[in-house]
Amino acid sequence: MTSISESYELIKSQIRSAADKSGRDPKEIELIAVSKTWPTETISELVECGHKTFGENKVQELEVKSPSLSSSLRWNFIGHLQKNKVRKVLPLAETIHSVDSLDIAKRINTIAHELGLFPKVYIQVNHARESTKFGFSPEELSQSFDSLLQLDRIEIEGLMIVPPFDPDPEKVRPEFAALRKLKNKVEQSSGLKLPGLSMGMSNDFHIAIEEGSTSVRIGSSIFGKRKVIKPDQKD
Numbered sequence: 001m002t003s004i005s006e007s008y009e010l011i012k013s014q015i016r017s018a019a020d021k022s023g024r025d026p027k028e029i030e031l032i033a034v035s036k037t038w039p040t041e042t043i044s045e046l047v048e049c050g051h052k053t054f055g056e057n058k059v060q061e062l063e064v065k066s067p068s069l070s071s072s073l074r075w076n077f078i079g080h081l082q083k084n085k086v087r088k089v090l091p092l093a094e095t096i097h098s099v100d101s102l103d104i105a106k107r108i109n110t111i112a113h114e115l116g117l118f119p120k121v122y123i124q125v126n127h128a129r130e131s132t133k134f135g136f137s138p139e140e141l142s143q144s145f146d147s148l149l150q151l152d153r154i155e156i157e158g159l160m161i162v163p164p165f166d167p168d169p170e171k172v173r174p175e176f177a178a179l180r181k182l183k184n185k186v187e188q189s190s191g192l193k194l195p196g197l198s199m200g201m202s203n204d205f206h207i208a209i210e211e212g213s214t215s216v217r218i219g220s221s222i223f224g225k226r227k228v229i230k231p232d233q234k235d
């Protein structure tokens, strides 16, 4: 079996090649190690390799892991966030990748104000309009963007997408390209530059980088296959 440090080095070199291939500076691309379901001992192995940026999708897990690991780690929240969990997640995660409605954005803004924080956020887009996934449709995003910009405690980094899984990553390329174009469109209409695109996972991050990703969220290619969590263990 490959060790975490070997997988990590391999992923970093694949990120560099994807960047080279598309004439981009690999430093523009942030690697978020998605540590969901893995215990702190496993995360520590990657910390030993010098990695500091992690992603979690459940508030309960983040609450357990964050205090028991080095305070120098930077946590990203990447899952659907419920209104009643915002107060818990904001002090723990510096970036929220999954702002999937205007309501949750407003809630984050209010609580950030109360707590004296300025969280970074990505706006999640549901391009394929899958009913099972959360996020703004492109039309909703255009309509809501002004309201999002008025929320003065959140710093909008850019757009995020979780495209439908396809074993052939080339099939996902149009989703990534569409997110890049949507970002250009809202930049033009708002006159505001958005620095980032959070897109690309284990199976398709090289394609996402070719299409302009600045933040890849990679779990299983670093840590291995996750065990399936039984429904009664979910929060």
Ligand SMILES: *Cc1c(COP(=O)(O)O)cnc(C)c1O
Residues within 6 Å of the ligand: 034, 036, 057, 078, 079, 162, 201, 202, 203, 217, 218, 219, 220, 221
């Ligand atoms: C689990 C997860 C990932 C990582 O998925 P892998 O295929 O294991 O790399 C990335 N983004 C989100 C939103 C996730 O929930």
